[in-house]
Amino acid sequence: MTPPLLGHFAGGARVAPRSARSAPVYDPATGRQAATVALADLADIEHVIADAQGAAAAWGERSALDRARVLFRFRELCLAHAAELAALISGEHGKVLADARGELQRGLEVVEFAVGIPHLMKGEFSDGVSTGIDMHALRQPLGVVACITPFNFPAMVPLWMIAPALACGNTVVLKPSERDPSCPLRLAELFAEAGGPPGVFNVLNGDAEAVNALLTDSRIQAVSFVGSTPVARHVYQTAARHGKRVQAMGGAKNHLVVLPDADLDQVVESLMGAAYGSAGERCMAISVAVVVGTATADALVPRLAERVRTLRVGLPSDSTSEMGPLVTAAHRDRVRGFVEQGAHEGATLVVDGRAHAAAQGDGFFLGGSLFDHVTPAMQIYQEEIFGPVLCVVRVDSADAALDLCNTHRYGNGVAIFTRSGGAAREFAHRVQCGMVGINVPIPVPLAFYSFGGWKESAFGDQNQHGMDGVRFFTRVKTVTTRWPASADAASFTMPLLK
Numbered sequence: 001m002t003p004p005l006l007g008h009f010a011g012g013a014r015v016a017p018r019s020a021r022s023a024p025v026y027d028p029a030t031g032r033q034a035a036t037v038a039l040a041d042l043a044d045i046e047h048v049i050a051d052a053q054g055a056a057a058a059w060g061e062r063s064a065l066d067r068a069r070v071l072f073r074f075r076e077l078c079l080a081h082a083a084e085l086a087a088l089i090s091g092e093h094g095k096v097l098a099d100a101r102g103e104l105q106r107g108l109e110v111v112e113f114a115v116g117i118p119h120l121m122k123g124e125f126s127d128g129v130s131t132g133i134d135m136h137a138l139r140q141p142l143g144v145v146a147c148i149t150p151f152n153f154p155a156m157v158p159l160w161m162i163a164p165a166l167a168c169g170n171t172v173v174l175k176p177s178e179r180d181p182s183c184p185l186r187l188a189e190l191f192a193e194a195g196g197p198p199g200v201f202n203v204l205n206g207d208a209e210a211v212n213a214l215l216t217d218s219r220i221q222a223v224s225f226v227g228s229t230p231v232a233r234h235v236y237q238t239a240a241r242h243g244k245r246v247q248a249m250g251g252a253k254n255h256l257v258v259l260p261d262a263d264l265d266q267v268v269e270s271l272m273g274a275a276y277g278s279a280g281e282r283c284m285a286i287s288v289a290v291v292v293g294t295a296t297a298d299a300l301v302p303r304l305a306e307r308v309r310t311l312r313v314g315l316p317s318d319s320t321s322e323m324g325p326l327v328t329a330a331h332r333d334r335v336r337g338f339v340e341q342g343a344h345e346g347a348t349l350v351v352d353g354r355a356h357a358a359a360q361g362d363g364f365f366l367g368g369s370l371f372d373h374v375t376p377a378m379q380i381y382q383e384e385i386f387g388p389v390l391c392v393v394r395v396d397s398a399d400a401a402l403d404l405c406n407t408h409r410y411g412n413g414v415a416i417f418t419r420s421g422g423a424a425r426e427f428a429h430r431v432q433c434g435m436v437g438i439n440v441p442i443p444v445p446l447a448f449y450s451f452g453g454w455k456e457s458a459f460g461d462q463n464q465h466g467m468d469g470v471r472f473f474t475r476v477k478t479v480t481t482r483w484p485a486s487a488d489a490a491s492f493t494m495p496l497l498k
Contacts, residue, residue, distance in 0.1 A: 006037045006181050008044060008205055009188040010051040012198030018043040023178050028094035028325040028364045029315050037181050040206035045213045048204045052144045052171040053219045055199025060141040060169035064118040067167055073194035075111045078104065081190060085183055089154055090316040092180035094325040094364065095278045097316055107159030110465045113447035117167035120470050130497030133482045139474035141169030142221035146214040148235065150226050151177035151327055152281040158184050161224045162201060164469035171200045175214060179327055181205050215239045222473065225249065229456050236459035247460040247472055251384040252412030252453065255288045256441055257401045259418040260296045267417050268303050274441035275390040276311055276368045279326050284413045284442045287385060289392045290401045297394045301350060301372050308351045308368045313358040325364040326387060332364040335387030339369050342380035348372040353388055376404065398423060406432040411454035415441050434458065
């Protein structure tokens with residue numbers, strides 16, 4: 001049976017690609033090809049951008065209330081089709097179904113925030129700033145915006161971007177990952193079913209050719225991106241050079257600091273979910289446990305190792321599975337290479353995920369790997385592995401733990417586990433990181449706060465969702481108003497208000 005061909009979405013419907021280029025989409029659980037995705041050429045790119053450009057003015061002129069109602073119906077349809085959407089996510093990404101449902105829910109929370117756009121876009125008004133003069137500021141949409149999203153969250157990250165963009169009155173060209181494009185295409189169909197006009201929400205499937213076209217096309221006013229740091233830097237520099245506003249989220253190496261007074265049972269369970277959930281393919285995954293004190297580490301590592309060895313790795317559709325496969329064979333092999341590298345560098349490989357029974361069969365499976373005695377000089381500490389690999393670094397003091405967090409080139413998320421409110425407050429105040437958890441291993445902010453990292457984890461001045469999302473997808477216009485009773489004489493000096 002020939003795998004289905006996944007094209008693009010424009011004009012309110014799926015459209016066949018013009019390009020002859022394509023790429024396979026795999027079922028990570030079996031290793032077999034499940035579909036073929038089109039890789040856009042210049043003709044495809046022009047068609048989709050032109051469609052978004054043609055719809056921009058009318059969508060931007062619709063009232064904020066009207067746009068909010070479309071988004072509310074879209075949310076209801078996503079909930080009605082939640083099982084279908086979760087299956088699409090799981091089938092192409094490999095995360096377990098419960099995790100896929102959770103991803104969808106976290107994405108829809110931003111849609112729920114965005115339906116408050118009539119309030120969120122309220123401007124400012126000053127009465128009588130000078131004699132007979134009033135002043136007000138308002139927010140208006142940008143026009144056409146591009147959203148470039150990663151493979152690890154094929155529903156959540158697109159929803160984080162498109163919800164505020166559409167609510168603010170922009171039209172969207174979404175370029176999802178070519179590894180798992182089915183869910184984004186289905187989201188576009190549901191938006192059209194909700195009453196979204198043709199051309200307002202479009203999907204362009206492709207690779208670097210499509211990305212670079214979006215970064216340089218003069219009709220694209222803004223670019224929102226999530227991916228690796230090297231690509232995020234390229235996106236930021238290229239799009240900014242072409243006069244666009246940019247928010248580009250990059251890589252991470254998230255640390256979880258364990259103080260000696262922490263509840264170790266809580267730490268173990270938190271690390272299991274944060275390090276091995278979704279096979280570690282999360283930008284907010286914990287990949288480094290920084291343990292303060294030899295006694296604390298000696299008590300923690302054996303408990304953690306026992307739990308990692310019993311990690312239930314299996315089919316994403318199996319409700320007993322805690323972790324599914326990685327997204328592709330190439331990515332699985334890359335992670336295996338990091339495990340080999342860590343052992344070569346001299347770290348203690350306490351649990352080798354390459355030896356897990358699930359890794360011996362079909363599909364792109366690995367078990368969880370656990371390293372102890374990792375040092376900051378090692379590649380497995382420095383680089384983002386993006387897989388089910390946890391590194392334990394031992395330090396002598398809380399200050400040394402804080403210093404590790406602050407000197408790493410990434411600054412996305414960080415957590416501290418302790419019973420001391422004073423220690424936690426001091427850590428949260430001093431740590432150089434965008435998102436902080438106190439006894440919370442994955443501190444992803446809710447929709448009404450913004451999501452974003454520091455240092456090489458983020459490029460651009462605005463974070464994602466929350467009010468930063470509204471500010472990013474709108475521009476401010478300030479109006480000064482006067483209604484004089486008669487004509488004034490010409491003035492050749494700087495206007496002074498009094």
